[in-house]
Amino acid sequence: xxxxxxxxxxxxxxxxxxxxxxxxxxSEHNRLYWYRQTLGQGPEFLTYFQNEAQLEKSRLLSDRFxxxxxxxxxxxxxxxxxxxxDSAMYLCASSSRRTGRRxxxxxxxxxxxxxxx
Amino acid sequence: AQRVTQPEKLLSVFKGAPVxxxxxxxxxxxxxxxxxxxxxxxxxxxxxxxxxxESIKGFTADLNKGETSFHLKKPxxxxxxxxxxxxxxxxxxxGKLIFGQGTELSVKP
Numbered sequence: 001x002x003x004x005x006x007x008x009x010x011x012x013x014x015x016x017x018x019x020x021x022x023x024x025x026x027s028e029h030n031r032l033y034w035y036r037q038t039l040g041q042g043p044e045f046l047t048y049f050q051n052e053a054q055l056e057k058s059r060l061l062s063d064r065f066x067x068x069x070x071x072x073x074x075x076x077x078x079x080x081x082x083x084x085x086d087s088a089m090y091l092c093a094s095s096s097r098r099t100g101r102r103x104x105x106x107x108x109x110x111x112x113x114x115x116x117x
Numbered sequence: 118a119q120r121v122t123q124p125e126k127l128l129s130v131f132k133g134a135p136v137x138x139x140x141x142x143x144x145x146x147x148x149x150x151x152x153x154x155x156x157x158x159x160x161x162x163x164x165x166x167x168x169x170x171e172s173i174k175g176f177t178a179d180l181n182k183g184e185t186s187f188h189l190k191k192p193x194x195x196x197x198x199x200x201x202x203x204x205x206x207x208x209x210x211x212g213k214l215i216f217g218q219g220t221e222l223s224v225k226p
Contacts, residue, residue, distance in 0.1 A: 033213065042121075043161070055212075091161065104212065106214060107162075107163075
């Protein structure tokens with residue numbers, strides 16, 4: 001399967017613990033995005049990378065959140081000192097940035113469902 | 118501020134009936150809009166984008182800049198169309214998508 005993959009698919013943790021999620025984009029996609037989706041809502045943008053550079057972070061991304069894409073391939077999203085409000089589906093997407101003004105199509109992974117007890 | 122609004126959380130129709138899922142947007146630039154679909158237990162996937170002006174699975178959507186709308190339509194709904202549908206706006210400054218809250222379409226036999 002050459003689609004976007006995410007690991008783990010489910011994570012249950014206790015409040016105050018740290019968690020890390022991984023996203024493997026479609027190979028050769030140079031853009032990688034993280035979104036968060038809570039129940040009954042559409043996905044909300046968190047951050048994105050072009051190659052290894054993190055180009056934008058949402059105000060939703062508090063200091064407890066950090067994302068990396070060290071070699072411009074896979075990415076990790078870490079949440080420190082988790083809170084119950086962090087419980088959500090965390091989605092990763094990737095795209096291939098093309099020249100010109102047209103938006104590139106984002107391909108989504110299956111998501112990681114985080115439950116903070 | 119950039120915003121996407123899908124006013125209906127749930128839309129229930131009978132098989133063979135026409136379907137229209139509403140989407141309105143607020144954006145000061147030149148918008149690029151998408152419809153994504155999520156079938157049960159599957160990942161979010163692109164259904165169509167306004168730039169391509171194509172029909173996918175019988176669905177079409179026309180961008181109406183005057184009404185700032187991008188409604189999704191299908192003349193005859195099928196049971197397999199039952200899914201969550203999300204309208205999304207591409208924000209030109211950067212690559213992010215701004216999603217609406219989603220509409221659950223239920224097509225009854």
